[in-house]
Amino acid sequence: MGPDHPECFQRLDVITDMLMTLRVLDLLAHSEAPTVSKEELLRVHDARYLDDLERILPDKGYTNIDLDTRMCPNTLKAARYAAGSAVQAVNEVITGQAKNAFCAVRPPGHHATSDTAMGFCFYNNVAIGAAHAIAEYDLERVAIVDFDVHHGNGTDEIFAGDERVRLFSLYETDLFPMERGKEPEGDGVYISLPAGTGSEALRAAVETTWLPALEDFKPQLLMVSAGFDAHVQDDMSSLAFLDADFQWLTQACLNVAKRHAQGRLVSVLEGGYDLESLARCAAQHIKQLADL
Numbered sequence: 417m418g419p420d421h422p423e424c425f426q427r428l429d430v431i432t433d434m435l436m437t438l439r440v441l442d443l444l445a446h447s448e449a450p451t452v453s454k455e456e457l458l459r460v461h462d463a464r465y466l467d468d469l470e471r472i473l474p475d476k477g478y479t480n481i482d483l484d485t486r487m488c489p490n491t492l493k494a495a496r497y498a499a500g501s502a503v504q505a506v507n508e509v510i511t512g513q514a515k516n517a518f519c520a521v522r523p524p525g526h527h528a529t530s531d532t533a534m535g536f537c538f539y540n541n542v543a544i545g546a547a548h549a550i551a552e553y554d555l556e557r558v559a560i561v562d563f564d565v566h567h568g569n570g571t572d573e574i575f576a577g578d579e580r581v582r583l584f585s586l587y588e589t590d591l592f593p594m595e596r597g598k599e600p601e602g603d604g605v606y607i608s609l610p611a612g613t614g615s616e617a618l619r620a621a622v623e624t625t626w627l628p629a630l631e632d633f634k635p636q637l638l639m640v641s642a643g644f645d646a647h648v649q650d651d652m653s654s655l656a657f658l659d660a661d662f663q664w665l666t667q668a669c670l671n672v673a674k675r676h677a678q679g680r681l682v683s684v685l686e687g688g689y690d691l692e693s694l695a696r697c698a699a700q701h702i703k704q705l706a707d708l
């Protein structure tokens with residue numbers, strides 16, 4: 417998205433570097449993502465929106481979508497691989513080729529609605545994966561746990577009124593994309609955390625709000641919108657999560673997947689813009705998923 421933009425290519429490099437440093441990179445199975453198909457995109461996005469994105473893609477330089485979101489000539493190519501990654505991960509996990517999967521992708525996806533690109537997002541990767549699981553494998557209950565510091569408004573909008581997909585989204589109160597004083601009006605299970613919230617209040621909220629609702633819902637597949645921007649080191653928010661909180665959240669997701677979904681879990685990278693804490697927390701998240 418241009419120089420000095422927080423959604424930068426180094427975000428993926430630092431995760432790989434950290435996996436190497438921890439000596440776990442070689443222990444993981446790796447899959448190359450295919451590009452997403454038009455049919456897979458159309459399950460969650462409007463045809464006209466997809467055409468518009470192609471039309472405004474620049475040949476050189478940038479197209480500004482909003483103040484923070486820009487397209488360069490390669491944006492949609494990257495976005496097609498990012499969404500294809502979620503589809504591929506769902507295929508591998510549902511058919512038992514992989515126990516679970518982490519999609520190391522950018523651009524992120526959870527702010528992309530059916531017809532609007534925003535918040536660095538173009539195609540809603542996690543939603544495309546969930547819709548694929550339902551269409552291709554006849555799943556009736558997919559949970560999306562979104563612990564990115566921003567409300568997953570795109571995912572919320574895409575699955576509004578769809579009882580097969582339930583969104584569990586935590587976010588910092590009043591932070592983008594929320595308007596000040598407003599709360600989401602969708603049918604997700606929300607946790608709104610005021611600026612400054614740290615470990616104790618986070619864990620209490622998850623235990624009293626998310627976990628009982630997840631038990632009730634009994635997902636056949638757990639998808640995770642894994643954003644690491646609620647970390648105390650990340651300037652994108654004013655929450656104060658620590659490395660150990662992301663480990664705790666990962667374990668909570670794994671427990672639910674094991675109990676209800678035969679362990680089937682697909683995690684897709686969303687935000688996380690402080691490169692140090694992103695590298696540590698994402699690598700630890702992956703290590704836990706791989707049981708290493």
Ligand SMILES: [Zn+2]
Binds near residue numbers: 686688
């Ligand atoms: Zn975020």
